[in-house]
Amino acid sequence: xxxxxxxxxxxxxxxxxxxxxxxxxxxxxxxxxxxxxxxxxxxxxxxxxxxxxxxxxxxxxxxxxxxxxxxxxxxxxxxxxxxxxxxxxxxxxxxxxxxxxxxxxxxxxxxxxxxxxxxxxxxxxxxxxxxxxxxxxxxxxxxxxxxxxxxxxxxxxxxxxxxxxxxxxxxxxxxxxxxxxxxxxxxxxxxxxxxxxxxxxxxxxxxxxxxxxxxxxxxxxxxxxxxxxxxxxxxxxxxxxxxxxxxxxxxxxxxxxxxxxxxxxxxxxxxxxxxxxxxxxxxxxxxxxxxxxxxxxxxxxxxxxxxxxxxxxxxxxxxxxxxxxxxxxxxxxxxxxxxxxxxxxxxxxxxxxxxxxxxxxxxxxxxxxxxxxxxxxxxxxxxxxxxxxxxxxxxxxxxxxxxxxxxxxxxxxxxxxxxxxxxxxxxxxxxxxxxxxxxxxxxxxxxxxxxxxxxxxxxxxxxxxxxxxxxxxxxxxxxxxxxxxxxxxxxxxxxxxxxxxxxxxxxxxxxx
Amino acid sequence: xxxxxxxxxxxxxxxxxxxxxxxxxxxxxxxxxxxxxxxxxxxxxxxxxxxxxxxxxxxxxxxxxxxxxxxxxxxxxxxxxxxxxxxxxxxxxxxxxxxxxxxxxxxxxxxxxxxxxxxxxxxxxxxxxxxxxxxxxxxxxxxxxxxxxx
Numbered sequence: 226x227x228x229x230x231x232x233x234x235x236x237x238x239x240x241x242x243x244x245x246x247x248x249x250x251x252x253x254x255x256x257x258x259x260x261x262x263x264x265x266x267x268x269x270x271x272x273x274x275x276x277x278x279x280x281x282x283x284x285x286x287x288x289x290x291x292x293x294x295x296x297x298x299x300x301x302x303x304x305x306x307x308x309x310x311x312x313x314x315x316x317x318x319x320x321x322x323x324x325x326x327x328x329x330x331x332x333x334x335x336x337x338x339x340x341x342x343x344x345x346x347x348x349x350x351x352x353x354x355x356x357x358x359x360x361x362x363x364x365x366x367x368x369x370x371x372x373x374x375x376x377x378x379x380x381x382x383x384x385x386x387x388x389x390x391x392x393x394x395x396x397x398x399x400x401x402x403x404x405x406x407x408x409x410x411x412x413x414x415x416x417x418x419x420x421x422x423x424x425x426x427x428x429x430x431x432x433x434x435x436x437x438x439x440x441x442x443x444x445x446x447x448x449x450x451x452x453x454x455x456x457x458x459x460x461x462x463x464x465x466x467x468x469x470x471x472x473x474x475x476x477x478x479x480x481x482x483x484x485x486x487x488x489x490x491x492x493x494x495x496x497x498x499x500x501x502x503x504x505x506x507x508x509x510x511x512x513x514x515x516x517x518x519x520x521x522x523x524x525x526x527x528x529x530x531x532x533x534x535x536x537x538x539x540x541x542x543x544x545x546x547x548x549x550x551x552x553x554x555x556x557x558x559x560x561x562x563x564x565x566x567x568x569x570x571x572x573x574x575x576x577x578x579x580x581x582x583x584x585x586x587x588x589x590x591x592x593x594x595x596x597x598x599x600x601x602x603x604x605x606x607x608x609x610x611x612x613x614x615x616x617x618x619x620x621x622x623x624x625x626x627x628x629x630x631x632x633x634x635x636x637x638x639x640x641x642x643x644x645x646x647x648x649x650x651x652x653x654x655x656x657x658x659x660x661x662x663x664x665x666x667x668x669x670x671x672x673x674x675x676x677x678x679x680x681x682x683x684x685x686x687x688x689x690x691x692x693x694x695x696x697x698x699x700x701x702x703x704x705x706x707x708x709x710x711x712x713x714x715x716x717x718x719x720x721x722x723x724x725x726x727x728x729x730x731x732x733x734x735x736x737x
Numbered sequence: 738x739x740x741x742x743x744x745x746x747x748x749x750x751x752x753x754x755x756x757x758x759x760x761x762x763x764x765x766x767x768x769x770x771x772x773x774x775x776x777x778x779x780x781x782x783x784x785x786x787x788x789x790x791x792x793x794x795x796x797x798x799x800x801x802x803x804x805x806x807x808x809x810x811x812x813x814x815x816x817x818x819x820x821x822x823x824x825x826x827x828x829x830x831x832x833x834x835x836x837x838x839x840x841x842x843x844x845x846x847x848x849x850x851x852x853x854x855x856x857x858x859x860x861x862x863x864x865x866x867x868x869x870x871x872x873x874x875x876x877x878x879x880x881x882x883x884x885x886x887x
Contacts, residue, residue: 257870268875388791392749392784395777399756402774411770414759436816443812444805446843613843618863620816621832624823625867629877634824637880641816652804653745671773 228350231580235588240280244585247284248592251291252600256299258431258619258626261308262292262495263552270559278563278578283585285559289552290342290535290589293495294597297334297528302327302607303619305435309426310495310531312661313503315434317516317523324519325457328601332466333521334528335597337477340470341529342590344481345488345536350583356489356540363490365677366691370700371490372670375497375662377504377707387715389654396655397663398670400424400643407668408675419635428627428636429643429664433657435623436644442616458609463598473525476506480526484533489540494551495531496665502530508710536586543567543579746788753782815839827882829864836860 234240247269254265265288273281296307301318314334321330348356363371376394403414404423415421470477480502487498506526507516516523538553546557546567557567563578565571571579607615627640647657681690691697757778760771815835822831840856841848871877 260875386788386791388784388787392781392788395781395784396749399774399777399781402777406770409767409770411767413770413774414756439816440809440812443815443839443843444808446845447808447811448805611844613839614859616843617836617839620819621836621863621867624819624832625828625871625877625879628828628880629871629875632878634880637820637823641820645813645816648809649804650745655745655749667777674773 227576228580228584231577231584232588234279234577234581235283235585240283240581240585243276243280243284244287244589245592245596247287248291248589249596249600251288251293252295252298252593252597254288255292255295255307256604257295258299258305258307258435258622260292260626260629261427261552262289262296262310263555264630265289265292266552266555266559270555270562273559274562278565278575279581281563282556282559282578282582285556286582286586287589287592289556290532290586291593291596293532293535294335294338294342294528294593297338297524298331298597298601298604301330301334301524302604303435303615304438305619305623306430308495309430309661309665310499310534311527312430312496312658312665313499313527314524314531316503316527316658317518317520320517320519321521321524323456325459326461326519327456327458328461329459329466329521330524331601331604332461332463332598333470333473333524335594335601336466336470337480337525337528338532338597339590339594340477341481341484341531341533342535342593343587344529345485345533346583346586346590347536348485349536349540350587353540353544356537359486360489360541360545362696365673365680366694367696367700368490369670369673369677369691370697370704371487371497372666372673374700374704374707375500375666376670377704377711386654387711390656390659393650393655393657393659394663394666397660398667399663400429400660401426401664401667402671407672419638422631422633422635424639424643424664425627425630425633425636426664427630428640430661431623431627432640432642432644433647433661434644435619436641437648437651437657439616439620439623440645440648442612442619446611446613446616469521470525473522476510476522476525477529479506479509480529481533484530485537487530488534488537494538495534497669498534499527499531500662500665502526504707508707508714513714532590539586543571544569742792743789746785746792749785750782750789753778753785757782823880823882825882828879829868830882832867833860833864836863 235244250269251262251265254260254268255262260268266285269284269288273284276284292308293310296311297314297318299305299307300311300315301322304315304319304322306312306315318330318334321327399414401424403420405412412421483502483505484495484498487501488495503516503523503526506522507513510516510520510522512520512522539556542553542557542560544567560567565575565578610618623640623644624637627637628634630636647655647660651657677690678687681687684690692701757775760775760778763771819831819835822834825831826834837856837860840859841853844852846852872879
């Protein structure tokens with residue numbers, strides 16, 4: 226295999242130093258609310274100007290991988306996802322932390338990220354041309370159905386009622402409509418100038434999770450409730466987590482495979498992969514009722530999937546110039562700046578740069594786990610921070626992170642407003658989790674519906690365009706299966722509530 | 738008090754109706770942009786009716802439970818004060834003031850010289866880290882205030 230010739234180049238002192246710094250920086254930036262992997266990579270592109278093509282790409286790839294994983298640290302420790310890709314990690318990760326199992330959650334997140342990342346990069350190395358052809362099969366109709374497949378997750382995320390879950394998602398999708406329509410340019414639901422530029426996804430995401438947390442922490446401080454610190458912290462040996470991860474091999478495999486397939490689809494990205502993987506693993510789990518209450522499988526499913534997207538998202542980028550994710554699009558800029566144009570040339574004329582970059586991505590996944598586990602030991606100090614300090618620190622980070630996205634104070638006001646809104650709606654079962662799904666999937670569904678409609682009108686008609694074709698039919702079948710399964714599960718859960726029986730995983734098996 | 742549990746779905750129903758009215762009263766050139774939002778408003782209305790029906794079937798009061806109104810209003814006041822102070826004094830000054838103020842005012846123990854010193858040191862370190870990370874290393878802008886400070 227050609228790739229093996231290029232591994233030694235990764236271990237040259239300068240390249241290795243860049244790789245270690247990139248992974249560490251990516252983990253820290255990813256853990257900072259508001260700094261998404263896309264922003265982290267974009268911010269570091271200017272640093273690559275003078276570095277040369279190979280170290281420059283190594284830095285960007287390392288930051289990309291590190292930032293996707295780093296977001297899980299913030300999601301687990303402070304209930305604020307570092308990036309949209311870590312939303313599903315938050316559902317169970319923070320619950321684990323509240324139960325005193327923050328270290329265990331961090332171990333699972335990092336180890337699963339490493340495994341998912343390695344699978345993704347291995348697939349990129351061995352199957353780049355095949356994946357590129359797969360990416361070309363996805364047009365607006367297929368992407369629309371992928372978004373709808375994600376929508377079917379809504380009913381089961383974070384709410385105890387199917388109707389309230391779906392309603393939360395629909396509210397999120399409606400919020401995403403605020404501002405200019407991307408396809409028609411018409412202004413919608415702009416009742417105040419603050420909303421003129423729409424609702425920024427990352428800002429909304431920070432607000433929906435961070436602000437209710439800030440209110441809860443300040444309330445607890447004011448009432449002197451319970452412990453002054455965030456939560457108890459049980460020690461955890463890394464080897465115990467590794468052994469448990471092997472027990473959860475099925476979740477790890479499902480997450481990695483889903484991540485690989487969704488990663489290659491342009492426009493879907495780590496957030497959709499994490500959510501779909503979380504939902505599918507939940508559906509096939511014997512411990513469904515544990516999901517959302519601190520189930521390790523929830524963290525593993527999400528993190529394995531979102532990191533497995535990193536490699537495949539680069540396959541269409543390197544071979545065809547089609548970025549599989551927004552971060553890959555920024556990486557394309559990094560390639561072009563260094564005079565590298567995607568296509569066959571990249572694997573012949575510039576083979577040394579391309580293969581060394583892919584080899585470095587592989588090594589980055591391993592370094593990410595090692596450095597991440599060390600950082601986790603340091604960051605666990607977060608658990609000992611008094612609640613009032615944590616509340617105000619989260620508030621300041623939320624404001625800083627939101628403002629830095631578009632340098633807009635309106636975004637900050639919208640972020641706080643949405644957070645306060647969801648603090649109250651969560652009390653009646655309209656939760657942030659499903660609402661965020663709506664915010665993410667709504668625009669994907671709408672844009673692809675509009676584009677598909679135009680294509681359909683110009684060809685065989687709208688209905689044939691959306692309802693024919695092998696890929697469309699497969700995804701529609703998955704949607705139908707997902708809905709039927711959700712309804713069936715809701716009915717079974719209702720019956721179980723009437724006749725309660727133990728559905729909790731054996732504690733000894735889960736936490737040895 | 739039993740009527741309280743019908744309030745949340747009714748509010749959603751009213752909002753959905755209002756959004757639908759907004760969508761349906763658009764001029765013809767803008768109406769196509771509202772096809773998707775209108776469909777969502779209808780879905781929201783249907784779901785809120787289903788929610789209402791579910792509340793009718795169940796007994797007992799649900800409503801907005803678990804809200805500690807006094808504490809929540811104080812927390813919200815802190816946030817509003819912080820945002821207003823950012824507009825006046827800039828991000829860094831406002832953050833320092835709110836961080837220090839919250840550390841002192843929300844502490845359970847009696848305020849002492851030691852706790853004030855600890856809060857001041859903590860504030861200084863946190864603001865310095867934030868400044869170095871966002872403003873210096875990443876070269877990101879932070880909102881300035883009318884007084885010209887940051």
